[in-house]
Amino acid sequence: MLDIRFIRENLDLIEKMLSQRQMTFDLSAFKSLDEKRRLLIKRTEDLRAERNSLSQTIGKKKKENSAELEIEQIKQRVNEISEEIKTLETELSDIENEHRQLILSIPNMPHNSVPIGKSSEDNVVVRTYGEPKKFPFEPKPHWELGEKLDIIDFQRAGKLTGARFSILKGHGAKLERAIINFMLDLHTSKHGYIEMLPPFIVNKESMTGTGQLPKFAEDLFKLENWDYYLIPTAEVPVTNYFRDEILPEEKLPIYFTAYTPCFRAEAGSYGKDTKGLIRQHQFDKVELVKFVHPEKSYDELEKLTQDAERVLQELEIPYRVVVLCTGDLGFSSAKTYDIEVYLPSYNGYKEISSCSNFEDFQARRMNIKFRPKGSNKTEYIHTLNGSGLAVGRTLAAILENYQNEDGSITVPKALRKYMGGIEIIN
């Protein structure tokens, strides 16, 4: 959410931003609605002020034992005002609702270092790590490797649930667990994050706080008969942890990491990545979340991205980092780096982590502030998050990058102690 006054005073900037994000938005509707709203507020508030002062007068007159008739006349007048207020209030509440929905559906302003572009094709590669391995044989995609080794079962998952679900079995399940533990240990012991295991179900307020609602309801799984949703990412419960709180400045920055399954309906993704583990309705992810001082948030974004990259470095898997252009940038984000892992089955790179600085966009929605030293005023903090990493895609990347000619998988050195010393899956 952007500041209302900022929107009002910078409509031309907003318009430019929206077109850079490839979005259409009726700003003139906002303008007239905003003016109407302010006019109505003024009128109702003036009437309320009159009612309040008349009511006080009645209290005083009663104490002074004034004439009943006089008091009755004032009551009569107040009743008339109240009627008028009631009419205006219904009108106003409709307008307030519409106004709020409009503001909540305006995306964040991109940082000025974000390249301008139309789509993911205009994203800019920032750095590349490692060289894609040259296989002396034809490498297989992870879904073939996984099924042959009987460590991933897509068929029966379809029976149990439906499309875009999978079952990990035996060493596949163990590898998933190993990856999760490896990532959590790395971030807690080397990067200073505090581990959290949050609820996997949250309410509407939390979804609104991080920006999934009201705009992206169709991407979420909602529980029947409850106003609760399955989380699409740990970002939602972890970032909302401090909703409606004022944090002491000396506590900043605060780093959290959390493993959770993630549930995504992804209404708009039919036909994309239909094979394998890449796009599932349920997948595991280790998330990184930061609450930081506004002046430090861009330094923190660089550090957070490096923390996520470190996972792939330790696993010795090639990747590259791209900065998303305005047309590909997420709704709430001011700047995002994607980490893309090398996948032989794609003959290229695939997103495995998305690291974003939301500046005060989420903090304003969630009302998370801090009190700067030497000031009585509060300010919004900045929030960031990034995957550290998507576990399913990491497993896929390991299978594909560590495959041998006979279809067996060499376990990356960093994971062996989490795999009970197993060096080869076959």
Next chain:
RNA sequence: GGAGAGAUGGCCGAGCUGGUCUAAGGCGCACGCCUGCUAAGCGUGUGUACCCCCUAAAGGGGUACCGAGGGUUCAAAUCCCUCUCUCUCCGCCA
């Protein structure tokens, strides 16, 4: 699931037989004074959101907010209803 108690500003905490509540008091914080230093003391100021006026800046006025939403009333932190959450006890349960 049953019975009871509670939710008030950054924090603690009074008010809860409706009308100077314009939410006491304390702590914390900020500024100033005082004191060789420190501690203590004294004074002043300190919530959020929105709207209006004024503006270079400062400032001034108003409305709403005492867990959330309704209701009664000229007037609600205070009375009534519904809901949420927390705590205590009982029941059930991995």
